Amino acid sequence: MRVAVAGATGVLGRAAMPALRAAGHEVRGFARTPGDAEDTLAVDLLDRDRVVSLARDWRPEAIVHLATAIPKEAGRGDVAAQFAATNRLRTEGTRILIEAAAAAGGAELVAQSIAFVNVPGEGLAAEDVPLRDDPADPLTAAAAPIAELERLTLEAGGKVLRFGQLYGQG
Template sequence: MRVLVAGSTGVIGRRLVPLLDAVGHEVTGLARTRRPAAAGRTVTADALDRDALARAVAEAAPDAVVNLLTAIPAAPDPRRLARDFAATNRLRTEGTRNLYDAAANAGVTRVLAEGLAYAYQPGDGLADEDSPLWTDRTPKQFAPVLAALIELERLTGEAGGLVLRFGHLYGPGSAFAPDGAFTGQVRAGKLPVVGGGNSTLSFTHADDAATALVAALDKDLTGVANVVDDTPVTMGEFLPAFARTLDAPAPKRVPAALARLAVGGWGVAYMNGLRGAGNTRARLRLDWRPRYASWTDGFAAGRGPGGGDPARAA
């Protein structure tokens, strides 16, 4: 199958492209600027430039498109999340519309996209795909991010595609890598447990995200599917454990009211309001299993602090 990966230089794209090549697909990466590809070839276009994108997709002539379009800063500020995600929000809406129109004109028969498995309305237990998204009392800074995700899912549904909702993404190049922003804050003792640390985190290793995308290419599942590991953990449990793996200071504990002054409403919600997700649909309908069933296994497998590529830790 000829597969176009839009966002081939991102955290997931860098794991996906060589995997697709290894299992026999003909891969073309789409990037805004030309970079050496790990496998396959590359076409360049800005997804917000409709005409240039149409030419690039026509040149690739794919059977399937994987939409991983993002422009997330290395260290987004929770107080200014709407600002820091503005470019990504445009890619998930305008860029996605341009991509799918170009794909339809090129005769694409399968569309896959990257979504989020931690945008569910807070509630008890793990969320399945029928659980509502966080549209009630949405934190102000998160509201435009969620609106863009909803539009992405709508556009993907109209294209007859599937959105894979990934959990907290870790692995090389992520915020949890040795040189990642989250890891740096924990190492420096600057990331406290806010309130009760009640958020439930469902993690996804970038390699597991890639294998799920490969599995979904030849399946007939449409709509949405959570792609997360089997071992949710609360923020209050995860932060101290992660700090120990880094030989970092134990995180302090800060009341939510005090933390709100520093990180805003979204920062507090991130620490206390997130709901974990279940992966039953992906297991049953995609015949997919996470290689790293637990975040503890995935972080340890990196053989370096933060579970990333030890070569990047130098």
């Protein structure tokens, strides 16, 4: 299967790219800073024309949205400002990837979400647990864009993967 990975050089993309290759998929990555990876292109996910054109030309069967711009100091200080770029990737970027999937001939979109913006409660959270909306809660800044990413992806027939806390090499 041909798979395009947005956010290919990020924390998740660096693990996903070789895993997809090892599973036998033909993989192409998109990243702001591709480094020296020969299968990763320098692409601004918010550059609609370029993203749609690349998808139309390469015609992936799946597009995996792992793009974020979360700074290493996230969580300390102004969380809303720290998540501003990531929130654009989760909203505008998702819309662009949905358009790119259509231009590719109907590629399936798989988007990364997060599980820790739910309202805290007892036990395991179900998918219908509301997202944080308390202005005093710093994670509220991430909740609305996550809700939009999930809604847009599901409405387009895609899949959403809600990840928990990540640990390890970042």
